[in-house]
Amino acid sequence: MVRIAITKGRIEKDTCKLLKMSGFDTETIENKDRELLIKTKDDIEMIFVKANDVLTFIEHGIVDLGIVGKDTLDESDFNDYDELLDLNIGKCYFAVASYPEYRNKKFNGDKKIATKYPNIAKKYFAKKQENIEIIKMEGSVELGPIIKMTDAIVDIVETGSTLKANRFRDN
C-alpha cells in the first residue's frame, strides 16, 4: 500500500485528473464527501490536507509521497525530502503587487509588505539590497494595501484576476 498526502483544493483536482489519465481508480476521490482519508481500488490511501501539513506528514514518515506546491517547499525551512517530479499542475508565479503608484513612490523607511511567504519575500528584497517590514497574513493579503496597512504584497499569481479586480499592478 502507498500512502499519499495531497494538498486540498486546486492541486487535489488536478492530481485527480492526472491519476485518471494514468489509469488509476479515482471514483472514491471524486465521490468523497468530507472524509479526510480515502482508500482507492488500487490500494492507495490518500489524505487531503493543507499544504504545510503535507510537509509535516512527509517529515514524520506518515505518508510515502506528498503532492504540494513549490511555493510551500520554498517557504518552509524543512529540507530533508526528495523532490521527485514536477507535475506541471497549478502553475503560478510570485509577484510583488500593489496600486500603480507603488512603482514610483519614494519610501522614507522600510517598505511594508503583506504576505503569506515571509521567507521568500525577505530573500527577494534582500537580493535587491532592501530591508522590508513584513506583516504576515493568512488570508487575502491584497487587503494589506487596500486598508493601507502595507505598501505592497508578495503572493503567488495564477491568472491575475484578483489583482485586476483590486486595480493592483504586478511589479
Add this chain to the structure above:
Amino acid sequence: MFLEECKYLIPEENGGIITKNVDNLRKTEGVLRTIFNEYGFTETLTPLFEYVELYKSVYKDFDEEKVFKYIGKDGKVIALRWDFTIPLARHYFLQNTNKEARYSYFGNVYRKERTYKGRNSENHQAGLELINKPGILGDIECLNILQHSLEQLRLSNLKLELGSAKLFYRICDLVGDKESLKNILFKKNISEMEKFVLNNNNLDEKLKKLLLRLPRLCGDIEMLNNIMNNIDDEIILDALKELRSIYEKVENNRNIIFDLSMCPAMEYYTGLMFKVYSPFSPEPIVRGGRYDSLYKNFKRDVPAIGMGYYLNNILKVIEGKGE
C-alpha cells in the same frame, strides 16, 4: 505568570527521554557497548564544550545557526558538542601516532531543530571511528560490526543502503557543475535533472543517459550489475566495483540496497557512504561513511571510517514495533 507556568513546562529543545524509554535507551547502549568492546574499540568521551572554530575549520558550510553556543571565559565562542567525529580526529592527531585506532563513544549531541515539528535538539548518539585502516578492509570491518549490532538489537525489516562519494565526485568532475548537480541529486529531482541535461547539451551522450537515470538508481545488487554493464568510464566503474565487492565480502548482505545518487552529507566523505532505514522511523537510524580527507584539516593524511547510531530514532523504532 510565566514563572508559575515554567514549573511545569519543558523547553522545546528537550530530548524527550525521561522515564518510560530510559530502559530501552540503556539496553540499546548496552548491546552496542558489548559489541564495540568485542571488536576492540576503546570507549571515549569527548568534551561537551568545544570552540565553534573547531567545527568551522573542518566543515566548509558549517551551519552555525544550529549550534548552541555562548561566549566563554576567554571571550571566544563555545559550542555545545555538535558531533564526536571532529573532536576524536583531534584526539588522534594529538596522540602523534600512525597506528590503527578504534574509538567508540556514547553521549549527547546538540543541534537546534525547528520548533513544533516533533524533533529534539538534544540527541543521544553512539558510534565509532575506525582510524587508519584504509580501503575496503576498513569498510568491511565497519559494516560487519554494523550488521552484527543490528541483529543483536533485533530490529526487523531494516534496509542498509550503500552509496559512493567516489562515484558522486567523478560524475561532478565529468559534468563540471558540482553545485547544481548536488542540489538536483540531493533531492532526487527527476524534472530538474531533465532540464539540466537539456541545458548542458555538450555533454557526452552516454553521460547524459546516466544522468537522466541517476535519480532513480536505487535498488538491489541486480540493479547495480545492470548499470555496470552500461558504463565505460573507468573511475565510475571502479567506484561501482568497489560497492559490489563490499557487498560480496560483508558477512551478511541480505538487507543491502544501493542508492547511486546518494550525495555526501559532509564534504569530507571520500568513499563508501551508508544509511540504515527502518519502516518505523522517517530518518535513518544509522549513518556513516569513509572520510579519508578529514584529517587533512589537521595537516595529516589519515584514512578513516566512522558511523553514528541515532538513538532517539532507534527508540522510535522500538516503540513503533510495540516492544
